[in-house]
Amino acid sequence: MYRFWLIFAQTVTVLLAIFFVVSTLRPELLPWRPRGEIVAVREVAPAVDAERPDSYARAAEIAMPAVVNIFTRKEIKEPSHPLLDDPVFRKFFGEQFESRPRRTSSLGSGVIVSPNGYILTNHHVVEAADEVEVALVDGRKAKASIIGSDPESDLAVLKVNLKDLPAITFGQSQQVKVGDVVLAVGNPFGVGQSVTMGIVSALSRSQVGINIFEDFIQTDAAVNPGNSGGALTDTSGNLIGINTAIYSRSGGSLGIGFAIPIHAAKQIMEQIIQSGGVIRGWLGVSMQDITLELAESFGLESSIGTLVASVLRDGPADKAGIKPGDILVAVEGKPIKNSSEMLNLVAALPPGETVTVTVVRGKQEKSIQIKVGIRPKQK
Numbered sequence: 001m002y003r004f005w006l007i008f009a010q011t012v013t014v015l016l017a018i019f020f021v022v023s024t025l026r027p028e029l030l031p032w033r034p035r036g037e038i039v040a041v042r043e044v045a046p047a048v049d050a051e052r053p054d055s056y057a058r059a060a061e062i063a064m065p066a067v068v069n070i071f072t073r074k075e076i077k078e079p080s081h082p083l084l085d086d087p088v089f090r091k092f093f094g095e096q097f098e099s100r101p102r103r104t105s106s107l108g109s110g111v112i113v114s115p116n117g118y119i120l121t122n123h124h125v126v127e128a129a130d131e132v133e134v135a136l137v138d139g140r141k142a143k144a145s146i147i148g149s150d151p152e153s154d155l156a157v158l159k160v161n162l163k164d165l166p167a168i169t170f171g172q173s174q175q176v177k178v179g180d181v182v183l184a185v186g187n188p189f190g191v192g193q194s195v196t197m198g199i200v201s202a203l204s205r206s207q208v209g210i211n212i213f214e215d216f217i218q219t220d221a222a223v224n225p226g227n228s229g230g231a232l233t234d235t236s237g238n239l240i241g242i243n244t245a246i247y248s249r250s251g252g253s254l255g256i257g258f259a260i261p262i263h264a265a266k267q268i269m270e271q272i273i274q275s276g277g278v279i280r281g282w283l284g285v286s287m288q289d290i291t292l293e294l295a296e297s298f299g300l301e302s303s304i305g306t307l308v309a310s311v312l313r314d315g316p317a318d319k320a321g322i323k324p325g326d327i328l329v330a331v332e333g334k335p336i337k338n339s340s341e342m343l344n345l346v347a348a349l350p351p352g353e354t355v356t357v358t359v360v361r362g363k364q365e366k367s368i369q370i371k372v373g374i375r376p377k378q379k
Contacts, residue, residue: 060195062237065137066112066168067230069187072129109186109230115167119158120269121229122244123149126156148272152212154244157272171238173261184221184243186230196222206340210245216258217241223257232259281349282375284315287339299363305329306339320370330358
């Protein structure tokens with residue numbers, strides 16, 4: 001019996017040794033494949049500091065450090081319950097049922113435009129905020145003060161006291177063309193900083209109904225809630241616009257986003273920093289676009305120009321002799337296509353300066369001198 005057991009043990013040992021050698025050196029000879037089989041794959045060699053022609057990584061690397069996340073907080077005092085005015089109720093229950101302010105928070109994006117700590121963002125991002133905090137990509141956070149804002153263009157300027165800030169480089173937004181590739185950098189839905197890519201879909205987009213003064217760059221780069229105030233850059237990482245709004249029926253991106261061109265935002269930003277607000281030219285008239293029907297009724301050859309619908313009494317236009325029904329076709333010799341273009345053109349005029357406007361009255365052109373006034377602050 002012992003002999004048989006010894007032969008069995010030696011046989012098992014030899015078979016196990018053979019199995020180990022075969023599974024290690026020639027696993028393909030086994031009727032099954034071991035679970036730990038190594039799969040051979042083909043892999044491209046690592047690139048040696050070479051930029052891919054189809055990548056915008058360098059532009060994103062340049063722009064992202066200058067884009068910050070903005071967190072705002074606002075205290076809302078909820079209405080008190082009528083019982084709180086009852087002295088007996090207050091005597092027994094004390095302050096535990098007293099109305100306390102409720103805090104709300106929102107978020108958006110901003111762009112560091114100066115190493116001195118100035119940040120450009122949207123007015124609606126910081127509107128009525130009691131506290132504003134910014135968070136940088138490098139992890140730093142700081143309280144921000146609101147230098148000023150302009151509701152009519154939806155721009156605001158913040159300032160933080162931090163050192164070594166990565167300010168973005170301004171691009172040439174006036175040279176942007178339809179079809180140019182652009183990048184949108186921001187903090188959509190609060191998920192964290194993100195970069196999306198698209199093209200410029202249209203330029204000088206106005207009459208959208210978002211702001212009073214509109215001259216938007218339209219893009220199909222994915223822009224969502226939280227991207228407001230973020231950067232729209234070219235493929236070199238230079239700032240060409242401030243993302244402001246989206247066209248959406250669902251709250252998400254539908255491929256139609258609007259950005260304020262940086263050349264216009266820069267002028268407004270400089271005025272806010274210098275004076276805390278924006279001073280614009282004003283004529284004291286309300287305008288209406290010339291439709292084909294109106295052009296036909298006035299005997300005009302085209303619908304270019306804008307109709308003076310009303311004139312404010314004792315305003316600059318009234319003092320100069322402008323009358324309702326006049327058709328304004330040019331300011332300082334520059335033709336006007338519609339009321340939005342006229343509004344932007346007049347707003348850029350220095351208050352106090354006398355300008356020449358061309359109107360059509362009774363099918364005859366007439367030049368009128370007007371002293372530009374200061375546009376009243378809008379509530």
